[in-house]
Amino acid sequence: MTDEIPEIDAVSGTGIPIRGNDIDTDQIIPARFMKVVTFDGLGEFAFFDLRFDEDDNQKDHPFNEPQFQDASVLAVNANFGCGSSREHAPQALMRWGIDAIIGESFAEIFAGNCLALGIPTVTADHDTIVELQEWIDENPDGEIDVDVEAETVTYGDTTIEATVDDAQRRALTEGVWDTTALMKSNADAVAEKAAALPYIDE
Amino acid sequence: MSEGTLYDKVWEEHTVSELPTGQTQLFVGLHLIHEVTSPQAFGMLQERDLEVAYPELTHATVDHIVPTADQSRPYRDAAAEEMMSELEQNVRESGIQFSDPTTGEQGIVHVIGPEQGLTQPGKTIVCGDSHTSTHGAFGALAFGIGTSQIRDVLATQTVAMEKKKVRKIEVTGELGPGVEAKDIILEVIRRLGTEGGVGYVYEYAGEAIENLDMEGRMSICNMSIEGGARAGYVNPDETTYEWLAETDHFRENPEKFDELKPYWESIRSDDDAEYDDVVTIDGSELEPVVTWGTTPGQGVGISDPIPTPESLPADKADSARHAQEHMRVTPGDTMEGYEIDVAFLGSCTNARLPDLRRAAEVVEGQQVHEDVRAMVVPGSQRVKAAAEAEGLDKIFEEAGFEWRNAGCSMCLGMNEDQLQGDEACASSSNRNFIGRQGSKDGRTVLMSPRMVVAAAITGEVTDVRELKEVTLV
Numbered sequence: 001m002t003d004e005i006p007e008i009d010a011v012s013g014t015g016i017p018i019r020g021n022d023i024d025t026d027q028i029i030p031a032r033f034m035k036v037v038t039f040d041g042l043g044e045f046a047f048f049d050l051r052f053d054e055d056d057n058q059k060d061h062p063f064n065e066p067q068f069q070d071a072s073v074l075a076v077n078a079n080f081g082c083g084s085s086r087e088h089a090p091q092a093l094m095r096w097g098i099d100a101i102i103g104e105s106f107a108e109i110f111a112g113n114c115l116a117l118g119i120p121t122v123t124a125d126h127d128t129i130v131e132l133q134e135w136i137d138e139n140p141d142g143e144i145d146v147d148v149e150a151e152t153v154t155y156g157d158t159t160i161e162a163t164v165d166d167a168q169r170r171a172l173t174e175g176v177w178d179t180t181a182l183m184k185s186n187a188d189a190v191a192e193k194a195a196a197l198p199y200i201d202e
Numbered sequence: 203m204s205e206g207t208l209y210d211k212v213w214e215e216h217t218v219s220e221l222p223t224g225q226t227q228l229f230v231g232l233h234l235i236h237e238v239t240s241p242q243a244f245g246m247l248q249e250r251d252l253e254v255a256y257p258e259l260t261h262a263t264v265d266h267i268v269p270t271a272d273q274s275r276p277y278r279d280a281a282a283e284e285m286m287s288e289l290e291q292n293v294r295e296s297g298i299q300f301s302d303p304t305t306g307e308q309g310i311v312h313v314i315g316p317e318q319g320l321t322q323p324g325k326t327i328v329c330g331d332s333h334t335s336t337h338g339a340f341g342a343l344a345f346g347i348g349t350s351q352i353r354d355v356l357a358t359q360t361v362a363m364e365k366k367k368v369r370k371i372e373v374t375g376e377l378g379p380g381v382e383a384k385d386i387i388l389e390v391i392r393r394l395g396t397e398g399g400v401g402y403v404y405e406y407a408g409e410a411i412e413n414l415d416m417e418g419r420m421s422i423c424n425m426s427i428e429g430g431a432r433a434g435y436v437n438p439d440e441t442t443y444e445w446l447a448e449t450d451h452f453r454e455n456p457e458k459f460d461e462l463k464p465y466w467e468s469i470r471s472d473d474d475a476e477y478d479d480v481v482t483i484d485g486s487e488l489e490p491v492v493t494w495g496t497t498p499g500q501g502v503g504i505s506d507p508i509p510t511p512e513s514l515p516a517d518k519a520d521s522a523r524h525a526q527e528h529m530r531v532t533p534g535d536t537m538e539g540y541e542i543d544v545a546f547l548g549s550c551t552n553a554r555l556p557d558l559r560r561a562a563e564v565v566e567g568q569q570v571h572e573d574v575r576a577m578v579v580p581g582s583q584r585v586k587a588a589a590e591a592e593g594l595d596k597i598f599e600e601a602g603f604e605w606r607n608a609g610c611s612m613c614l615g616m617n618e619d620q621l622q623g624d625e626a627c628a629s630s631s632n633r634n635f636i637g638r639q640g641s642k643d644g645r646t647v648l649m650s651p652r653m654v655v656a657a658a659i660t661g662e663v664t665d666v667r668e669l670k671e672v673t674l675v
Contacts, residue, residue: 021521022396022497026635030642031614035267035281037241037288039349049642061643078517079397082430083635084614086239087348108400108432109332109346116350118457126517167364171223178350180250183227183358187255189218190360192230194256197215198465199322200231 006171007175011100011146013072015136015155016062018047023076024083025110029092042088043095063096067140075133076103078126080109090114100146102153102162104129115168118177120148124162131185132160203369208324209403212343215469216326216361219345230426231325232342233260233355234311237267237289238616239330243352244292254296256359262293262300262322265310266303266616270606273303282617296356309582309608312336312424312550316416317584319451323438323466328355333632335426338435339419340442341469343403346489366432367401372408374487380667381475382560383418384552384630384650386410388491388501389483390422391429395518396499399431402478405471406436410485416445417554420487423552425632428498437470473590492537492663493634493648495525500634501648504665508533528636529627529645535665540647542628544621545570545658546639547603547651548579549631557630557651558589562597563603564655564670570602571661577604577619579611602659615640628657 033045051061058064060135074093080103081089090113093101102116102122111121124132127176145154146162148169153162165183171177183190195202203212216229233256240262247253254260267282277283293300298594301307301314308314315321323341328334330352337344347624373386391398404426411419419436426434436442443463446452452459489503500522502508510533526533531540547553547561558580572575576586578598580586586608589595595605612619613631621627621638627639627646634646647663656666666672 020524021517024497024633024635026633026638028616030637031616032640034238035279035285035616037285038245039242049637079400079430082396083332083633085330085346086333086349087242087330090348105397105400107397107430109427112352113348116348117560153410153609165364167223171225175221176222179221179225179227179362180252180354180357182221182356183218183360183362184252186219186227186360187358187590190229190358193216193218194259194359197229197231199325199462200259 005178006118008120008172009149010049011073011120012143013099014070014141015073015075015076015144016071017133017136019133021075021078022082023080025081025086025089026083027149028089030088034086034088038048039088039091039095041093046092046096057139064183072097072099073144073146074098074101075129075136076101077129078104082107085109087113090117090119090170094119102129102132102146105134115171118172120146120164120168122146122153122162122164124153124160128160128177204471204476204478207405207450207477208341208435208469208471209343209368209405211392211469212324212326213365215324218511221362222363224431227360228326228363230328230355230359230361231259231632232320232327234315234327234329235260235262235312235352237264239283239349240352241285241288241292241350243356243494246353246463248358252357254298254356257297260298262289262359263308263311263314264289264302266610266614268303268609269609269617270609270619273607275456279618290616303583306583309584310550310553310610313554313581313585316340316420317449317582319446319449322446322462323442324469327463328361331668332427333424335432335434336420336424336550338423338426338433341435341438341466343433343435344462346427348581367405368405369399369402369479369481370405370407372480373406373410373485374408375410375484375582376413377410377485380490380548380652380672381488382415382650383421385491385659386485387425388493388648391499391502393424394429394481396428396497397430399426399429402431403435404431412439415556416441417556420554421551425498428632438466459483460629476618490650490653490665492653494529494531494537495522496528496568496634496636498526498632498634498648500525502537504538505536508535508537511648537647538665540663542574542657542662543625544627545574545576546612546629546631547577547654548611548625550581551632552630552651553579553581554583555585555588558585561651561655562594564652564666564672565601566597568601568659572656574658574661576602576608576658579606580608582608612639614638628654628663630654
């Protein structure tokens, strides 16, 4: 496999705020939309139950608002993506148009799934995030630059210091976030390990 | 950083290489797969012209979408049928063992792994399911992964991971009557929070943990992820070994048991192991815990008042307000008397034989309340058969419970078992998120299996200790 994995040093785009702590994967993509064998088309189901009522009428939700339809930088609060391991959650967000997420904190499996898709999950403190969310509301067309390498987020005249987990930063900026080929190249060492483990039969 | 813990040792034992990202390439001793999170991974393999590297270390079952009533094929739900067919094709083409419903071995992935002896101390175990932490009850290092990582594991039998910190959670003392493993873990999450465990692996220890049976330990490790910890474990001991000796794998290969035991002993945390954090909880002070909100951390002792949002830390107050509005509970009240419409006894947290036995003890001679629909969904076909051999099915059915086939069922409502409208459900499952049980207005109250059946009988959240004399776990 020789496909080049893109290096992701920075992501730019307009923002969209989703407020609240503990936004779980059942909210991001309800389980009934996971009865599929591909990830295609999941974008339209992102936050479905928060966006539509029983009769499929739109409810108030940022993902429904016209000014955010081209947004690619999601601003969230604490413990975003908690709950299940379903990659359907970041897949749905990505297919809706999200390329980067800035938040107070992320659930671990969710952040790992984002990394596997090349989506940075950048963190900053509560007040910083709240200010960013307010700015996005006032400037839906305003560009946000997420610099993964420098660990900064720039919007308007403001540049904030953000945090990108070390391994994530290296994986994204060096283009090694898709680990299959990299790990496959160690097949001999893997076979040796298998042979050495006491519980694996010959 | 921690040193000399089971986590450190199993990590070291399975390290293949250090990746350029600083992550570790970790060998996977057992890869469990199911129909919801694996099909896309097989698709990605195909796109890249890769094959399953170690099919013999991979094991499949079907659990999330499987109907628990009529299981004849094709399934009535065409989407479920398609997922099942896709899994059948993938395992056939790759030579992966499949505990499908015709084998009598099918069940929830976190129930069948242990019962078949696939789950063992000192193994690394992954599955595309966050409740993979369950297998840590045996002293395995087990955690949930996403679909791209499933692709990695299928293609290489390894996964890229960063090492975590280790928090020891010591539960001292003896549990009182009617208090069980579920209450311990709900209390742990209540105290440490739903994100308190992010960046940590939890080691559960102390007298109250050591005295639990394997099923109780599984219930606790299962919900580690609800506290933010991707993995949780209990050091293997005689209880573990006795359980393992009875599994197919070791009954058929007793010599293998003797051969492996020194390894199992060697990976136990050292007496002088160093932890990144230690938390102590007095188990003797616990009472049955139930949730009042919409995260597993929003729990309360059955006789304690539901907290006012203002009394909580500022960052929790808004969530609490929102949750209390959704659940229609009043701060200051206890959860006792909260009316329920549905009782669900099932899920990978609490649908094993001892769970059903203890619940049946409470149910015997009682009737399900006329306004409640109640169901028991055993965790596996084996659990179901064993329960039927003891006559537990009759006890439940005579009381008015539906006795179903094995699957994830109403824990997440991916099959036909779902809440309707704003129904309230007393549930032995693991998540009370809004929408989790199939209806976005549904209301879930998490509790132990015995508390679930007590609520089924009275039609409201009830302290099982007051309903009937209950035994010690």
